[in-house]
Amino acid sequence: MISSDIRSTFFAGCLAMVCAFWPATPSHAGAIASCDAPFVFEGSAANIVPIEYLATSAETHEREGSRLGKIQETAQHLAWLMKLDSWHQPTYGSLGAVAHVFNQRRCTGDDVLMGLIVGSDSPPIPPGQILLMLEGKIFIEGEEIFLQSRLRGFRRNMEFPDRRRPFTRYMIAESVEAALPNEGAALAAALPVIDVTFAPRAITEAELDEIDESFVGASAIHQAPSDESPASSLRFGHDRPQAFSVQLVEGGDWIKVAGHRSGGPTGFIRTNPEVSEFLHAKLPELDFVNGILGFFRVRQTMNAGPDDPVSFRPAPPGAAKHARASLQRFLDRETIGDDDAKALASALIGVLDGQSGEWKAARDAFAAAVATAPYRSEYRNLLGIADAQLCCSEGTEIASGDPAHAFVDAISIDPENPTALRNLDAFLSLLATTGQSPEGIDASRLNERQGAVRKALSGFEEQSR
Amino acid sequence: MALVTLKTSHHAIGLACIILTGFMLIFPQNAQARIEGCDNASLQDGDKIVIGSMNDLVGSIGTRRTRAMIAAFEMKFDKARSELHREAGVFYCGDRLVRESDDYSASIVEILNDEEVLLEVGARAEDSDLVITYIVVPIRHYAFFGGHQPLIEGYHEALYEKSRIDEGLEHLFRANAELRLMAALALALRYEKLAEAESSTEDRQAFMHRSRAFYCDAVGSINDAAPSDDLLGLLEEDWRALGAFAEAGARRLFQTALNDPAYAGSLAVVALERGGADDSDLGCLLTASSEDDQ
Numbered sequence: 224m225i226s227s228d229i230r231s232t233f234f235a236g237c238l239a240m241v242c243a244f245w246p247a248t249p250s251h252a253g254a255i256a257s258c259d260a261p262f263v264f265e266g267s268a269a270n271i272v273p274i275e276y277l278a279t280s281a282e283t284h285e286r287e288g289s290r291l292g293k294i295q296e297t298a299q300h301l302a303w304l305m306k307l308d309s310w311h312q313p314t315y316g317s318l319g320a321v322a323h324v325f326n327q328r329r330c331t332g333d334d335v336l337m338g339l340i341v342g343s344d345s346p347p348i349p350p351g352q353i354l355l356m357l358e359g360k361i362f363i364e365g366e367e368i369f370l371q372s373r374l375r376g377f378r379r380n381m382e383f384p385d386r387r388r389p390f391t392r393y394m395i396a397e398s399v400e401a402a403l404p405n406e407g408a409a410l411a412a413a414l415p416v417i418d419v420t421f422a423p424r425a426i427t428e429a430e431l432d433e434i435d436e437s438f439v440g441a442s443a444i445h446q447a448p449s450d451e452s453p454a455s456s457l458r459f460g461h462d463r464p465q466a467f468s469v470q471l472v473e474g475g476d477w478i479k480v481a482g483h484r485s486g487g488p489t490g491f492i493r494t495n496p497e498v499s500e501f502l503h504a505k506l507p508e509l510d511f512v513n514g515i516l517g518f519f520r521v522r523q524t525m526n527a528g529p530d531d532p533v534s535f536r537p538a539p540p541g542a543a544k545h546a547r548a549s550l551q552r553f554l555d556r557e558t559i560g561d562d563d564a565k566a567l568a569s570a571l572i573g574v575l576d577g578q579s580g581e582w583k584a585a586r587d588a589f590a591a592a593v594a595t596a597p598y599r600s601e602y603r604n605l606l607g608i609a610d611a612q613l614c615c616s617e618g619t620e621i622a623s624g625d626p627a628h629a630f631v632d633a634i635s636i637d638p639e640n641p642t643a644l645r646n647l648d649a650f651l652s653l654l655a656t657t658g659q660s661p662e663g664i665d666a667s668r669l670n671e672r673q674g675a676v677r678k679a680l681s682g683f684e685e686q687s688r
Numbered sequence: 689m690a691l692v693t694l695k696t697s698h699h700a701i702g703l704a705c706i707i708l709t710g711f712m713l714i715f716p717q718n719a720q721a722r723i724e725g726c727d728n729a730s731l732q733d734g735d736k737i738v739i740g741s742m743n744d745l746v747g748s749i750g751t752r753r754t755r756a757m758i759a760a761f762e763m764k765f766d767k768a769r770s771e772l773h774r775e776a777g778v779f780y781c782g783d784r785l786v787r788e789s790d791d792y793s794a795s796i797v798e799i800l801n802d803e804e805v806l807l808e809v810g811a812r813a814e815d816s817d818l819v820i821t822y823i824v825v826p827i828r829h830y831a832f833f834g835g836h837q838p839l840i841e842g843y844h845e846a847l848y849e850k851s852r853i854d855e856g857l858e859h860l861f862r863a864n865a866e867l868r869l870m871a872a873l874a875l876a877l878r879y880e881k882l883a884e885a886e887s888s889t890e891d892r893q894a895f896m897h898r899s900r901a902f903y904c905d906a907v908g909s910i911n912d913a914a915p916s917d918d919l920l921g922l923l924e925e926d927w928r929a930l931g932a933f934a935e936a937g938a939r940r941l942f943q944t945a946l947n948d949p950a951y952a953g954s955l956a957v958v959a960l961e962r963g964g965a966d967d968s969d970l971g972c973l974l975t976a977s978s979e980d981d982q
Contacts (some may be wrong), residue, residue, distance in 0.1 A: 280780050281758035360766065362759035364752065371763040373770065421772035423763045563771055597973065598908030600901075628974070631961040636904040636972050638945075638954045639897035647957070675960045682952040686890050 255303070255322045258330035261338035262345045264319030266522060269353035269516055270533035273305035274323045274335055274371060276361040290363075297368060299324045300359045300435070303459040305357060305437045305509070310478055310492070312513045313545040314441065315520040317536040330359035332373065333390075340393050341384040349533040350381045353519040355512060366428050374509045374516050376417035380533075389641070391416060393647055395523065399574050399610050404615050406462045407656075408649040411642055412604040414574070415567060418516060421508045422560030430616075435459065441498035444490035448477040495549050496662050503552070510553040511564060517546025543575050550565060566596035570605060582612040586623060600637035603629045604646065611650055614661050625664050626650050641683040648676045692751025723803060726862070733804070735776040735878070736783035737765065737871065740786030740810040753853045757811065757818070760853075768867045774907075775875055779845045789843040791919050792823055794833040795875050797842075801829040806874035809867075818848045824870045825879040827933070865912035866922050869930060872974020874908060876902035876937055889950045897953060900941040904972035906934035939970040 230599040238589040249547035252685050256262040263270040276298040282291050302322040309320040323335055336356060348354055377394035384393065397414040397681035415470030443454035458479075473481045477491045503509045527534065558565075607629030612631040614623045627650060633643035649675045653659075660666040722728045725741065739761065745754045745911045765778045786808060800808065800823075808823040821843070828842025846866055876899050883895035909929040915921040924928070962969040 236943060279759040279762045280782075281755040281762070340703050360759070360763055362756070362763075364756055369763070371766060373766070418774075420767045422767065423760070522728075560767070565920065598904055627961060631958055632973050634954045635958045635974075636908075637897075637901045638958075639894060639901065640954065644954050644957065647961075672957075672960060675957045678952055679954045682890075682893070686894070 251601075255306075255324060256344060257326035257650065258323040258325055258327055258335050258535070259328060259338075260334045260344040261323060262343065263321055263339055263348060263354065265346050265349060265352070267319035268317035268538075269315070269355065269520060270319040270321060270348075271309045271337065271512070272321050272323060272339070272354065272356045273302040273304070274283065274330070274332055274356065275299050275302050275325050276356060276359040276372075277331070279327060279360050279362050281362060292362050294361055294628060295325060297431070300431070300459050301361075301370070304434060304438060304502065307442055307457075308502055308509055311441065311494050311496055311498050312509075313517065313542075313549070314475070314540045315497070315517050315542045315545070316471075318516070330482055332356060332375065336375065336390060337386055340379075342617070347384050348379050349529055349535055350379050351523060351535060352379050353377070353516070354379065355516055355519075355521060357508075357512060365594075368426050368428065368431060369504065370421050370426065371421065371423040372506065373420045374508060374512055374515070376512075376519065399577065399605065399608065401420060401577060401612060403611055403649060403653050407653045410608045410611060410646045410649055412646075413601060413642055414570070415599070415601055417567075419508075419511070419564045419567065421511075421564060422558060424506055426505045430501075430505060434505070437498050442492050442494045444480055444488050444492055446490055447474050448491040448493075450493065452491070455488070457492070461466040476577060504556070504661070507553050507556040507558055507561075507686055508564070511568060514546050514548075514550030514553060514568065516573065517542050517549060518575065521546060521575065521578070524584070537639050543579065547575050562595050566592040566599060566602060569595060570602050573605060573609070577609065577612075582609050584612060585609045598636050599634040600640055600643065603633035603636070604643045606641075607633065607643070607646055607650075611646075611653075614664055615653065615657075615659060623663075627665060641680065644680055644683070648673065648680060649678065696785060716739060721798075722957075723784070723805070727783035732777050735767075735804050735806045735875065737776050737778045737809065738784065738805055739765065739778065739780045740784045740808060741782055742811055743782070743828055744785075744874055745811060745813055745818075749818070749850055749853070753850065755804055756853050761809075764867060768871060771852070771877070772866055772871055776871065781934075786821055786823075789841065792828060792843060794829075797823075797825060797833065800825045801893045806878070807871055807911045808965065813850065816850055817824070818850055818853075819848045820848065822846070822866070822870050824874050825862075826874045826881070830877055830881060840917050840929045844922060846922045847920050849920060865909045866927075866930075869906050869909040869913040869934070872906035873930065873934055873937070876900075876906060876934075880937065880941060890950075893945075893951060893953045896941055896945055896951075897955075900955070903938035904942060905908045906930075907972050910934060935971070942970040 258274060261272075263272060275280075275295065278291055278294045278298075282294065299322075302324060305343065306320045306322040307316065323330070336354075336359075338353065339345075341347055353373065353376070355376040357372060357374055359370055362369040375390075378397075379393055380395045382388075382393050394416065399412045399414065400409045402463060439456050439458055442457045444457050445452040445454045471477075472491070475494065477493055479491055481489050517538075521543050523535060524538040524542070528535065550572050553568050554565055554572075569588050569592040573585040573592065576582070576588060577585035586606065589602060589606040589609050593606050606624070607626040610623040610626040610629055614626060617687050627647060630643045630647040630650065634640050634647070637643075651669055654664070654666045655669045655673065689764070723731065723738065726738065742754055742758050742761075746758065764782075769776065769778055787810075790851075805825050810821045811820050812821070822845070824842045824844070827840055831837045831840050832842045839857065844866075879895050879899035879902060881890050883899060886892040886895055910927075913922060913927060913930070915924050915927055921927075942955055942958075943949045946959055947952060958967065962974060
């Protein structure tokens, strides 16, 4: 039997060869694909894949065939708008956007995701590449359109593709590591898998028309990258699927559009982030999507190494700032029923702050995540890490909590959690080694406490053998 | 009429048994009883949430409102499933009639429990309200029938005003988390029972930990599942009973772990850090540390 490592190495080698002989791709690309032949741009650092939203089972016994047809046409229109929206947002330097629509049959998100992982109309997504997939449910009653979105996002790991395995096997397990002060051990926290279902939203047909007109106006295709240049409009047409690739030019102020495969529009579109405002007000998850994209791009750039089988264009310098702003916009929008997504957005802002050494801001963000989702152990663990950074560094006088409290609460609500246990062990060791007893920190019974932690840790180690 | 029937046939039953036995030996994961009114071919192994027929609503609230109701339901379930990390599959059984409490007898519930059904959800119209019914199968099986705990029936109802459907389905069930509360409780109790039946120390410990995590998730959903000021949502006494069951379950798991001489897991660390194992120390979170976070 081939070991996982050997298979992974083989996979990485194969991908490197595929990429070497594949044509160079633009830094920013867009297309429409049939959902039963999934496709992404293999050279882009990231791909956003909006899939035509699926009618609910309320339509299963629907006798009015035109009703289902209208729902799916609207769903395709929305997928198109989401793709255009991704062009006008901060793109973090290298992005493909491929709307997937139903062709001969309806597809689920799982179908498309597996096709992209094992390879279909494009090669298997390579290690390190970012994929964000937006799918959902749609329902129409009268003039109102109801939508519920689900976002899945990850960076691809080195695992060899196999249809029988769960999707999480192909995702890099995102985590945070931060060394304790005074050259102490590293603390760690796992971040939740990005798989979020948002609360349902309502949008009227008139509003959809207004959004569409805004994007038509903002997406005029000019013959040259100049506002004075003659232009034609780029419109959604259910019977006219348009496939093309695009490339950022003029420092990101313009995108160059070229017909993809079987022709299509050619020219230049001026990017305009403001055009998205109304759409994002109706669908705040699009701010979240952009924030997650930036977050992954920052981590992709941070973790890039010379031995990577595929190297991607680094994220631009302002990526973390843009990502943070998008996540904050999502937090500022008034929604009900999105607590899990809001807690995650706060936590990711904290991670970005922590990465740049802003531990006080990080602590505030993690505390906000804990307040929004008090029973998620990941956020308590992150709060403990920030507290440990703040409590015990020499000369630090910033008020924080006792990190042990946060780690213990994380263990209490999720006892199968060796990461928080290891953090507690490392923190108690720091107290024992330095002999410090900062104000508000319980430094009593250290031997007894460390003994209990190590006994529990050895149980986990036995289990994993 | 039984709600659940096993796949049997009077004709050639002997031959069917032989074939079925052989099939189970080859594909044990496919051996499953049938749940009446469901598309059994699409049912998968593992924990399930079953949504019953909404057809009875058509006569009382009309086709259009029934359609909106199904869509709202589906969106709510997709969300709850995501929040529970997709621990359970959701299956829509268009021909399955969800009945009154009395129809869920000990024997019926036992079969549903064996089929790994966590929750069964139905809806009926009553005057100006919609009544959503929830059968929390493990609670009804283990606690109500098996544990003789009359305060928690495992059959619960939540009221919603019909007129709210017209306000837009995104408002119909918003900010109400009774579904997540009940699904988390069902999973918690299921893992607790697996732990009780497990002889391997390591596996028992892992089941206990999962059970505690789901009880704590349920505790975290209690406030969001509270009845609204206009008395819509869960009945007040049902909500209190479910909340008490979640709190008690989380504490019971903790105490059981500490009382188990073979237990060497992380809850022992929590007890030591909290300075004891009194009832106040066994909760999911310590009040003091929660306040620090605000």
